[in-house]
Amino acid sequence: MTRRALDGRVVVVTGASRRIAIGAAIARRVVADGGALLLHSWAPHDAEQPWGADPGGPEALVDELRASGGRVEHVAADLADPAAPAALVEAARDAFGHVDAVVANHARSSAQALEDLTAAELDLSYAVNTRASLLLVQALAAQHDDARPGGRAVLFTSGQYHGAMPGELPYIASKAALHEVTRSLAVHLAPRRITVNCVNPGPNDTGYADDEARAAIAALNPGGRWSAPADTARLVAWLLGDEADWVTGQTIASDGGWSSR
Template sequence: MTLAGRTAVVTGVSRRRGIGFAIARRLLAAGVRVCAQGWSPHDAEMGLGSGGETASPEFRAELGGTEETFSHSELDLAEPEAPAELLRRAAERFGSVDTLVLAHARSSDFDLDALSATELDLCWAVNVRSSLLLVREFARRYREDGNGGRVVLFTSGQHLAPMSGEIPYAATKGALHQLTPTLSDALVERGITVNCVNPGPTDTGWATEELTSSVGRALPRGRWNTPEEAAGAVELLLDERAATVTGQVLDAEAGFRRWVR
C-alpha cells in the first residue's frame, strides 16, 4: 500500500482489542502520522476497560507511534465542540490532515421496551452528530496536496438484518450508512472520497461465550473477524489505487450467515 506521508485523524482509539486501535497501529506501520481520539469512560461504562491506559508509554509503544508520528486525545464526542477541537489539535501538531477515519461509536443494547429519549439523544450525538461535525471540520481545513483526501465511516449490519436488541445503535449506524453517498457528493469536487465500512462480526472482547460460539458457527471460517481485518479494509480505501471509489458501503463480513443457530 502507498500510504506513507499521509496524516490521519482516527477516532475510537482506546482499548487494545478495539478496531480503532488496530487501524491506528496499521496506519502508523505504513508511515502515516496519526492523531487519535478515544474516550475511556465509555469503555469503563461498558465494562471493557478501566480508563487511563491511553496515556501510558506502553500504549504508544504497542501502537508503534513516536513523538513525531503519534498523538492521542481523550475527548468526549458527545460534546458539541469536541469535533472542532480534535481537528484543531491535529492541525496544531501535524499541520495539514488528509485522512479521517471515524471508528468511534457509542454502543447501546437498548431494546424497544428499554428505549429512552436520553439514550436516543446520546447515541445520536456521539454516532451521527459528531461524525458530521468531524467531516465538516475536516473539509474546512483540507487542502489538496496531490494525494487526495479520504474519509472512512463505520456502519454495522443493520441494513442486512434486524438488530432489535440494539435499537439506538442500529438507528444511528443506519444513518451513517445512508449519509455516505450524500457526503461523497458534497466533497467529491474537493478531491475527497467518502466511503463506509461494515466490518461484520468482529471480536473486540465484548461478546458473551454463548454469542461468540453461535456467531462463530455462522461464519464460514468458524471464527469472528478480527480488528486487524477491519483495519485492512480501511487501508484498502485509503490507498491511492482507490481514488475512484467513493460513496460506497463495503460489507467486509466474511460470508456471515445470520440465520445459522
C-alpha cells in the first residue's frame, strides 16, 4: 500500500463549522492524506453572521469525513475561552495518542469600522483570533515529541498587509498580529523540529458574497476568479507534509496573484 503524506500524523484543525468553507476543505485534505483529525467547530459564531450556520451542523462534516474512511473526532468549543485551545490538543491526544500539527483556521469577523469600534469587540477579536492561535501553538509544543517528524503549526492571517480593509478593524488588527508573530515562533521552535508558517487565503468564496461582489472580486483578480477553499487546502496540505520540512517563518498568500495587482 502506498504511503500517504500524513499517514501516522495527528492534526488539529480549528474553525470547521461549515461544509462550504476553508476549514472543511482542509479537513477533507487531511483525511485524504491519511492523517487522523481532531475537528473543532463553533457554530454559534456562524449563526450570528449574515451567511448563517451550516444547516447540517458540524456533525454533517464529521459524518462525511468518517464515511470516507477518516479517523475523526469533533469538539465544539468557544475559542474566546482561554482554556479551550489546550483542551482541543488534550482531546486529540486522548483520542489518538499524540498531536503533530495544529491548523489555526478559525476567525472571528465583526465588520466594525472606526466609527463603530468598541473595546469589547477589539478584546473579543483578539481573544479568538490572536490569543487562541498562540495558545494552540503553545499546547502543541508542550506535548510534542521532538523525536517525531512532522511538527507543524499553520496560522491564518488575512490580506490586510496587501490592501486596506477599513470596515474590519478588529478582525484585521488581530489577524495582522499573527502575521507578525509567525517568524518569532518559527525561530523559537525550529530546534524542536516544529515549523511555523502563516497562510493568507485571499478573497475566498465561502458563500458569504452576493453575485455583484463575486463579479467585482473576480474582475480584480489576475486569474479571473475568487480563491476557493480547495486552493487554500492544497497549500496547507503541502505545509503539513514532509516536502515543506525546511520551510518555516513564512507568510504565504494563496490568492491567484491578487496581492500583486
